[in-house]
Amino acid sequence: MIEIGKEYSLSITDVALPSAFGVARAGEMVVFVPGLVPGDKARIRIARLDKRFGYGEAVELEERSAFREKPVCAHFGECGGCDLQQLAYEKQLEIKQNHLLQALKRIGGIHLEEVDISDIVPSVDRFFYRNKVEFSFGEDAGGQTILGLNEPVSPLHPYTGAIMPVRECCLFSPAAAKMLPHVREFVERSGLKAHNPTSGKGSLKRLVMREAKQSGEILINIVSESGIAGQLAGLAQTLKEAMPQLASVYTTTGNRTTLLWGRPYLEETVCDLVLRIYPLSFFQPNPRTAEELYKTIIPEAGISRNEHVAGLYCGSGAIELCLARRVKEVRGIDSSKDSIACAKENAAANGLENCSFFRDRAERAGVHCPPDRRDVVIIDPPRSGITKEALRAIVEMRPRKLIYISCNPSTFARDLRSLAQEYEPKHIIPFDFFPHTGHFEVLSLLERP
Template identity: 35%
Template sequence: MKTSVPVQKNDKLEVIFEDLTHDGAGVAKINGFPIFVPRALPGEESTIKITKVKKNYAFGRLIETTKESEHRVEPPCPIFKECGGCQLQHLSYDGQLKHKQKHVMDVLSRIGGMNDVHVHPTLGMEEPWRYRNKAQVPFGEEEGGLVAGFYAERSHKIIDMDRCMIQQEENDEVVMLVKDIAKKYGVRGYDEEKHKGTLRHVVTRYGKNTGELMVVLVTKGKELPNKKNIVQDIRDSLPKVKSIVQNINPKRTNVIFGDKTEVLWGEEVIYDTIGDIKFAISARSFYQVNPTQTEVLYNKTLEFAGLSGNETVIDAYCGIGTISLFLAQRAKHVYGVEIVPEAISDAKKNAQLNGIENVDFAVGEAEKVMPWWYAQGIRADVIVVDPPRKGCDEELLETIVKMKPARVVYVSCNPATLARDLKYLEGRGYKTKEVQPVDMFPHTMHVETVTVIYREG
């Protein structure tokens, strides 16, 4: 039976908000029909105006809030309302951690049918600001002037800014400096619509524990006016800089990096450490952006793996070997597999850099490489997976079930695909024991989790 839509555009309504969407909007319901309203919080009672109506949901805006959430705070960032970078600065940090725990519990119940799994309180940061060690800042032109900042929510309009409260200060310094230097030498920002201009992005990488800094200038073509002077000015102003790199991206695309990268000055990589492990980071390496919480996440992964020194471990989706090298400190042997050849090259270099020999890395799809290892007589006691947002391929989950490890440790950046994959494993002889949310991205809706799953019997 088809139900009619209970609201119309421009309706003014009194509502109570129940939840948040994946992008941080408040959710209210009229006769079960959801209405999404930016910057509203669960528990708040408000008057709203309907701005857009779809078949199964509507959008609204706040007119007045008559009862505020106890967790509502004044966002400290002056451009919070315009910028699309953070969604939750108006929610207290304690409120954010509680919401992320609840979100994981709700998704496990709704998608996975799991109501008895213990979800721990979210592990947060003592100081949840200035945590990002990598900035990717688009440059453009507005009314004839150079602008640099982050995109406004749901658009490609650049909000010009000098400071970002979730970036480490060193990254802010680089962006402001390059903006000033580009203006000095008349370097034009990139115009996405006309596909004109020179400077598309500035990417900065900072080694929090080493103090080393990399500056990447992403340009539309090889030409960069006054290149030598620009490099010298950056060096003169930034004593911590170890690497200045140009990446060339001539394509009409919103992908940041092009295929060609060349070092303009200094080293090809900078270094940083997580725990006792040292990592080499190139312009395009994948490396976690919150080093403080990465250590928390990896220590929890190590704890859930329950290693005594006699185990063989497989790390599927191993990337540049970050988790593999952590596990290798306590395992008999670790096998890492990753589909991106450059990542495996980095992983091998990182193992060498740390003198870790009880680890092997292979390029390929985990679901193809793991059966081959199995055929060679390799038996995994523990399998660790850290997949992208889309979760594990079903073929990989099938392979895990066939290999029968005693336990699986699942590191996830998307509770929805985690719940789906846990449901698959639970139907095939595995039991989910506990889930630990970790707040890797304060003031955003993202939440990472580490889950331990045991083979029954």
């Protein structure tokens, strides 16, 4: 009988995703343990018990896994940015592949032997791959304003929202290490305070950095509770002098952005297109690996130059724009006003005249795609997957093929089950967009039976 507070010597056999907790068994009870990896054996104190599983805390590492590696980042474990830096990258890929297979089998009801499932495609870069990071402002115990990353979520203690002052982020860019000291010094000098949602005092909420991976250009956006553009002018000047690659400095309050200095957008090169990225634009966070996925779509789906493509949940239209020169016409649908505006601007800037973008919900995609304009439908929904209404709309559109891109294997598998009467998965290719985390992307081709 497993009891809370008691310690047990347990072996870790797997990692649960997306939490990235180590998995052990104590009798019939599954125990999740943060920080441990397959092959570890540890003394574990049981902290919580539910009906079918429990959570434990590693008290002592008794046997070190052969898959353990020294984390590259000095802050690993202190912030919530990543979970698996201590695990060999090849093992991370193996665990993600297995997680996908289990989701397809258990949730999707897929007969794995009947579907061509490729090995996961590694990230082009294992570190410094992200094009965006969000730092948060907070207060230390002495009431001083601090800037860093949020504490990791853990089942072992309540989440407090504490901010960990970091010097770098190995998932984002070396540019963060150059920027952070200047912002901290300016904040201390200016007397600006972090926003406290309980008291309503203070203004500073977040600092968002974006980097164009091809050029190294940087966009900085300071998010505040109230308009403080005038007070931030000095910071813009300081950052401009300290960072030659800086292209833009913004401040944002609510949905209103104000350009303090520089060009209004970053320019990122993807699939030989130069795409503009604004402070509120959605763009895949690992653009170099995303480009590999985009290049796979045409040969995978067998799309010809005479066919029409519709993109649902198109965001800023990166996928649709990358396909435009290889097909007759593309149409994109997304509910975000900013994303659709960005997609239209990028189409014009790249001289793509066969692109149309519509601000609407995916559930109404058929309104914008006449029956003769829906040979192939590309679906790239949020983590929650496709709504039931959108699934019905897709089936009613009756495209020849579907390309489903997902960032959540569980909802992806659920949606495949819902589509099973109308479309069968033919090929599934996972891509590791997010090394050292419990997340990855999946590309799939579906056809009518």
